[in-house]
């Protein structure tokens with residue numbers, strides 16, 4: 001081993017520079033206050049600073065940086081949705097992700113694996129074909145493939161017809177990827193902080209001071225700050241904040257659980273999802289198998305884990321990969337997902353003049369972190385949501401114009 | 414929350430039940446506006462705390478009401494819907510605001 005490396009590692013005065021500054025004192029006022037220091041809030045802060053030159057910004061995070069759903073998700077990135085509006089939106093995000101390590105100068109460990117959504121019934125085959133056609137129409141790479149081709153991509157997958165739910169076909173989406181979720185948040189935080197954005201951890205928003213149609217100040221456990229504009233990006237706590245602001249949301253807070261196995265040698269390249277079996281799996285760069293399913297059966301403000309989740313998930317997982325019965329689980333956890341009735345987000349303007357919303361991200365918002373940051377920053381800076389967010393406006397519910405993505409988002413997050 | 418007491422079948426495993434959402438007053442079928450219906454169908458109170466909900470014991474299709482704490486994950490009380498809804502709804506008559 002090179003002696004220099006050893007010397008470097010043992011040299012006591014070696015200091016890793018602190019790239020995210022410690023939480024400063026709160027100033028009396030900010031041009032923009034961002035509530036929620038998850039990936040979405042931090043990305044919005046980054047694009048406000050870099051694209052719009054707005055740097056008098058405070059990000060207020062009640063816990064530690066990106067410790068909410070950003071820290072808890074299974075990091076699947078894809079754009080193979082069902083509605084043209086959804087596909088266009090998520091495609092913009094995938095493209096931003098592909099260049100993000102370079103943009104941020106920070107390695108987010110973006111790993112393009114390909115994504116397979118299995119179909120076990122004729123109805124599921126029909127939905128996959130539909131998604132493939134919509135995707136192609138929007139310029140997104142997806143196609144329907146059958147067991148012979150599935151076997152080439154995932155040789156260890158059980159393709160026997162002699163099981164309860166045999167695999168008939170799959171939607172293959174080559175751009176499907178995973179990334180290091182924490183790195184995404186840290187990269188945005190470092191980039192924003194370098195340009196003057198203040199990040200306040202352990203700072204919980206406890207109230208909003210409203211005058212007429214505007215929020216004039218944000219109350220926190222560390223004091224009150226006046227604000228020009230406010231962006232809310234708090235995932236599972238969306239309703240609590242909207243209650244403070246005084247408007248209603250079509251959101252239910254429901255836990256979503258996940259788990260990882262002990263690390264194994266690399267054997268599984270693509271991300272594999274089965275909607276019918278309520279199960280998905282990918283292998284992380286550490287070799288752990290990252291596994292999850294659909295949300296808990298009822299709403300809850302809690303991040304507890306349950307045995308039922310693991311029992312039902314594993315029953316199906318062992319049909320897909322029978323040899324996993326020998327493997328132990330290493331960790332399990334949950335996050336609070338902000339679920340909407342149509343499995344699409346709620347973004348853009350609110351009934352208040354200077355209060356903007358990035359919510360309803362449920363179980364599918366990690367992949368949207370870059371596009372949400374970019375487009376919410378644009379919304380805050382110009383005061384108007386751009387066209388690409390129109391399908392996701394809050395008012396779509398009173399107009400009975402939902403953006404139905406259930407068929408593409410309820411299990412494969 | 415691993416079990417729930419069904420008013421008809423007694424204590425059963427939680428996996429035998431589905432949640433049907435919060436008990437809320439339905440808009441008047443004769444005069445409700447689109448805005449009232451949109452709110453009723455799509456908007457959620459999503460309260461952190463004690464809520465009153467519809468639940469169904471699926472093997473017997475028995476619908477009842479449960480009071481549940483959405484923070485502590487505890488069921489406080491379950492009872493037949495008939496305890497609250499004492500009269501049949503007359504869809505031709507003006508709405509009394511339900512439960």
Ligand SMILES: Cc1cc2nc3c(=O)[nH]c(=O)nc-3n(C[C@H](O)[C@H](O)[C@H](O)COP(=O)(O)OP(=O)(O)OC[C@H]3O[C@@H](n4cnc5c(N)ncnc54)[C@H](O)[C@@H]3O)c2cc1C
Nearest residue numbers: 036038039040062068069070073074076205335365366367
């Ligand atoms: C188990 C699991 C698996 C998932 N898998 C995927 C996946 O594979 N692909 C995918 O695209 N998505 C996935 N998701 C969804 C994804 O994690 C979220 O949609 C996304 O992380 C939301 O980002 P965010 O920044 O909006 O929220 P968060 O990261 O939750 O950030 C919100 C922050 O707001 C803070 N906050 C809340 N209230 C207050 C307050 N009053 N004051 C100040 N701060 C407050 C919270 O502490 C939190 O840090 C998954 C989610 C879970 C739980």
